[in-house]
Amino acid sequence: MLARYKNGCLQKIKRKDGTERWQFRWNALCPDGVIRERKKTLGLVSDYPQRSRKLQDLLAGLRQNINTDGPTELTVVTLATAVEHYKLHELSDSADSGRAYSTRRKKIQVFDRWVLPRWGKLELRDIKTVAVEQWLKSLMTSKSGRPKPLAGGTKRKIRDAMSSIFNHAIRWEFTDRNPIRGPVKGSGVRVSGKREQIPDILEVEEMQLLLGALEVRERTLVFLVTRSVVDQQVGDTKTEVSRKPVPIDESLARDLCAWREQTPYREPADWVFATDSRRAGAKRGKQPFWLSTIMRYHIQPKARELGITKKVSWHTFRHTYSTLLKANGEDVKVVQELLRHASAKITLDIYSQALTPAKRAAHSKVVKMIFHKVVPRGCTADSDSVRANA
Structure with missing residues (x-):
């Protein structure tokens, strides 16, 4: 069935200054499936006499636009509408094509916290490259107590989130331009993602000191750097690399066996590190520990007791692990897969496949470097029997 041809309507409107202008009105199907009235002011009545050829040519062009599939100069879609559609x-x-929970959560936070309050009511065609760039430069945060410029990495995330909205709008033919990316390389929104400070790296001696003081649960978690649980939301790992097996050194196997003897949740279907907190209520033993809680109440206080003044976080352990692997002269592909990077671009664009024995040897070398002088706490099981069980 052919769609009905839309002619729209023309009417005169009077402004506050007394001047009369032509206004063109028509109905348009919006991305949310609702038909809404749209309007466009054309110009002064005195400049476009009612029966003039000039006005008729302008109306003919407008009618062609409103009856054309895809984006035209009359396509009206606000950024807020595009975000909801996105x-x-x-x-x-959804299981197959859906994004990971962490990806969805982070993007929605960026949209709600930064993008929509400033740009939500604007039409896509009214958002300009330089305006977005100047806005990003002006963003401030008071998270640390006093206002300071927003971190470059956060600005890049905001820019990339806005760019993904325009790419989505182009794909669905709501617009034909992406002002965030620009038509050619270098013409889009420019944001520096340079780090404000270099992340702390723990020395081998500091790692040995800290691990020797930690209980078996915290000590084991330091080297198990993979997860698919974010904010207690359980899901599949995000990338193919994340789904590959994690090498386990003998020292970690002993700690895991020791932890299994300590935890009340040791059934095959139980979480390895299931929470036993009374605050969990009915979920006690049915969900894993919050990693941030383990870090805040167990690892960081112990680091301060030992006189370690560097910032200690899960990322600190990850950076330390990466640095030690590199210092040992390991193959870049081995480092990439041990760190679970999705792309080899993060590790010098090397695309060769690392063999499992090579990854296991590299991983064990780092663990032995640290553990050979550590006197573990909480390991009561006999080493030989634990090794046999592992």
Whole structure:
């Protein structure tokens, strides 16, 4: 069935200054499936006499636009509408095509916290490259107590989130331009993602001191750097690399066996590190520990007791692990897969495949470097029997 041809309507409107202008009105189907009235002011009545050829040519062009499939100069879509459409179609949690929970959560936070309050009511065609760039430069945060410029990495995330909205709008033919990326390389929004400070790296002696003082649970978690649980939301790992097996050194195997003897949740279907906190209520033993809680109440206080003044976090351990692997002269592909990077671009664009024995040897070398002088706490099981069980 052919779609009905839309002619729209023309009417005169009077402004506050007394001047009369032509206004063109028509009905348009919006991305949310609702038909809404749209309008466009054309110009002064005195400049476009009612029966003039000039006005008729202008109306003919407008009618062609409103009857054309795809984006035209009359396509009216606000950024807020595009964001809602993006959430519906791109941030779904379907099993096959859906994004990981962490990805969905972070993007929605960026949209709600930064993008929509400033740009939500604007039409896509009214958002300009330089305006977005100047806005990003002006962003401030008071998270640390006093206002300071927003970190470059956060600005890049905001820029990339806005760019993904325009790419989505182009794909669905709501617009034909992406002012964030620009038509050619270097013409889009420019943001520096340079680090404000270099992350702390723990020395081998500091790692030995800290691990020797930690209980078996915290000590084991330091080297198990993979997860698919974010904010207690359980899901599949995000990338193919993340789904590959994690090498376990004998020292970690002993700690895991020791932890199994300590925890009340040791059934095959139980979480390895299931929470036993009374605050968990009915979920006690049915969900894993919050990693941030382990870090805040167990690892960081112990580091301060030992006189370690560096910032200690899960990322600190990850950076330390990476640095020690590199210092040992390991193959870049081995380092990439041990760190679970999705792309080899993060590790010098090397695309060769690392063999499992090579990864295991590299991993064990780092563990032995640290553990050979550590006197573990909490390991009561006999080493030989534990090794046999592992």
